Amino acid sequence: MAHPKILEVIEHDICTACGACVSTCPAGAIVMNKRAEIRDPENLDLYVKGAAPDVCEGCLTCGRLCPVIDGYVEDEFTNVKEFFGAKSNIEGQDGGVTSILAKALLESGTVDCIVGITRNDEWGTELILMTEPEDVDKTTGTKYTYDSVLSALKEPFEKYDKIGVIGVPCQAHGARLIFENASDKIVVIIGLLCMESFYHDVMTEKIVPEIMGLKLEDVVKMDFGKGKFWNYTKDGEAHSVKIPEIAHHARNPCHHCCDYTSVFADISLGSVGTPDGWNSVLIRTDVGKEVFELVKDKVEIMEDPKPGIDLIKKLTKMKHDNNAEHYLEVCEKFTFDECGIH
Numbered sequence: 647m648a649h650p651k652i653l654e655v656i657e658h659d660i661c662t663a664c665g666a667c668v669s670t671c672p673a674g675a676i677v678m679n680k681r682a683e684i685r686d687p688e689n690l691d692l693y694v695k696g697a698a699p700d701v702c703e704g705c706l707t708c709g710r711l712c713p714v715i716d717g718y719v720e721d722e723f724t725n726v727k728e729f730f731g732a733k734s735n736i737e738g739q740d741g742g743v744t745s746i747l748a749k750a751l752l753e754s755g756t757v758d759c760i761v762g763i764t765r766n767d768e769w770g771t772e773l774i775l776m777t778e779p780e781d782v783d784k785t786t787g788t789k790y791t792y793d794s795v796l797s798a799l800k801e802p803f804e805k806y807d808k809i810g811v812i813g814v815p816c817q818a819h820g821a822r823l824i825f826e827n828a829s830d831k832i833v834v835i836i837g838l839l840c841m842e843s844f845y846h847d848v849m850t851e852k853i854v855p856e857i858m859g860l861k862l863e864d865v866v867k868m869d870f871g872k873g874k875f876w877n878y879t880k881d882g883e884a885h886s887v888k889i890p891e892i893a894h895h896a897r898n899p900c901h902h903c904c905d906y907t908s909v910f911a912d913i914s915l916g917s918v919g920t921p922d923g924w925n926s927v928l929i930r931t932d933v934g935k936e937v938f939e940l941v942k943d944k945v946e947i948m949e950d951p952k953p954g955i956d957l958i959k960k961l962t963k964m965k966h967d968n969n970a971e972h973y974l975e976v977c978e979k980f981t982f983d984e985c986g987i988h
């Protein structure tokens with residue numbers, strides 16, 4: 647009877663829900679709820695611990711694609727080839743560089759499609775497969791709730807040859823592991839910086855209404871900055887609470903995660919380290935360098951932004967200091983020993 651390693655990741659509640667296993671399991675036996683679950687594809691109602699090995703074919707693919715099992719790197723900056731600030735003319739979360747890059751990738755035919763996230767007026771998120779440059783407009787803005795981006799790769803793997811991924815560090819990591827172990831169809835990985843994310847019900851039933859005292863439908867933008875969580879409302883007002891008031895509500899896997907800067911991406915994008923309205927850009931691979939060339943003439947560049955990469959390094963250290971111990975404690979309980987911080 648097979649015992650896929652991801653069962654232990656799931657049972658210890660540190661599955662990031664990246665979706666890498668969902669889109670690549672040949673038996674179609676993994677579905678995504680708040681975390682991955684291995685179920686009988688013929689009977690999706692069935693999920694009890696121990697049912698999983700009955701439907702699993704034992705190919706072990708999922709264990710090779712799981713970022714939690716693969717583990718984290720101690721120094722997130724060794725593969726950074728270039729760091730600078732950039733800003734586009736697209737009204738995005740920060741400098742809109744993610745969106746202008748996505749458009750350029752589709753316009754140039756570098757990719758056939760890109761997976762990303764859109765949202766409705768009540769901040770419900772949906773995975774979206776962008777195939778036309780205009781589709782990118784539906785995805786602008788950060789959603790601090792989590793959606794399983796890599797789960798959306800199942801269909802593109804069947805239909806397309808050149809796929810782009812935009813996602814948070816655990817998703818960039820999962821995408822890299824898919825590329826290395828299962829499908830070279832992923833040609834570009836754009837990673838976002840990420841300190842934490844929240845379950846949808848926690849954000850919409852606790853944080854916004856109870857802690858912020860706001861109506862969800864009035865909120866037009868959410869952001870983290872200057873030590874606070876900000877909600878901007880339709881009436882033009884800015885509301886904030888200090889991050890420690892909400893950070894403990896983040897998803898459990900996020901309290902075990904030791905990747906702040908999307909180490910496994912081709913390009914990492916964030917806001918920290920640059921002035922408001924700009925993106926921090928970390929080019930990590932030759933692919934990252936090539937795809938940034940596509941937009942170089944369309945964006946403003948700030949060669950030496952302030953406060954700069956030192957602030958990103960400081961926050962990376964803070965994330966590792968907060969989470970490494972939690973992660974390593976769980977690793978100790980696993981029956982296998984791949985994971986760790988290398």
Ligand SMILES: Cc1cc2nc3c(=O)[nH]c(=O)nc-3n(C[C@H](O)[C@H](O)[C@H](O)COP(=O)(O)OP(=O)(O)OC[C@H]3O[C@@H](n4cnc5c(N)ncnc54)[C@H](O)[C@@H]3O)c2cc1C
Nearest residue numbers: 738739740741742743744745762763787789840916917918
């Ligand atoms: C959960 C989360 C936490 C973050 N934490 C930090 C942080 O601590 N420090 C920092 O500097 N930056 C952080 N970021 C990144 C930052 O918020 C911006 O996404 C980034 O600067 C890119 O800005 P932009 O203007 O280029 O994005 P835009 O051009 O507006 O494009 C936004 C892109 O983000 C994608 N996206 C939106 N929400 C999600 C999501 N939940 N999961 C996956 N993809 C998503 C969309 O598909 C879209 O492609 C975080 C992002 C997320 C999603």
Ligand code: SF4
Nearest residue numbers: 671702703705706708
């Ligand atoms: S071992 Fe293979 S068949 Fe079993 S759940 Fe993992 S990917 Fe699916």
Ligand code: SF4
Nearest residue numbers: 661662664665667712
């Ligand atoms: S691959 Fe991703 S979704 Fe699957 S078990 Fe690992 S973390 Fe969870």
Ligand code: SF4
Nearest residue numbers: 815816840842900903
């Ligand atoms: S902190 Fe961000 S990258 Fe890490 S598990 Fe949570 S959502 Fe994924």
